[in-house]
Amino acid sequence: MTTENKALMTQAREALQGKWGTAVIITLIYMLCVGAIQAIPGLGQIAALVLAGPLALGYMIFALLIARKQDADVNTLFSGFQNFGNAFVLYLLMMVFILLWTLLLIIPGIIAGFSYSMAYFILSENPDMKPMDAIDASKKMMYGYKMKLFFLYLRFLGWALLCILTFGIGFLWLAPYMQVSLALFYEDIKTKPIQPEIEQ
Secondary structure, eight states: OOHHHHHHHHHHHHHHHHTTTHHHHHHHHHHHHHHHHSSSSSTHHHHHHHHHHHHHHHHHHHHHHHHHHHOOOHHTTTTGGHHHHHHHHHHHHHHHHHHHHHHOHHHHHHHHHHHHHHHHHHHHHHSSHHHHHHHHHHHHHHHTHHHHHHHHHHHHHHHHHHHHHHTTTTTHHHHHHHHHHHHHHHHHHSSSSOOOOOOO
């Protein structure tokens, strides 16, 4: 039996106690990096595509460390560049697959996003794994758990609306809260038996 989403969120808050300052700073740097890259005239979108994967991997590593009540700092955010090639290819493959599913209908694209949601966590623990293998492992891991993840995200909807009222500043706290909750979700289901069937 898996842990209830409410309990995962409680565990995330407990894990973040005493580390909110670091989490906010890392989130701010992450957002600034992504924003600054995209703002580069001409090459911004290409640069963002190239660097988004390693940054995303670093942010997931940060969330996983916090979830495990281990230390993380700003350097953790850039640790994904140590596995640049796999992180970049993984990001590219995920974007292409999600786009292709979305071209069919919005719902299949969303489902695909849920299916691939554990891929970066898997890569962080298996840095030599091929990106396609990480995607396949995520699909297997998420079989039967996509609706549970949907309801976890749904629990953050009210907080997200409140963050909008703060002109987006609140997302500096909400983003790490969500990512650490997602990391705990990963920790919870990765020990469960993998189903033989695969979706998306």
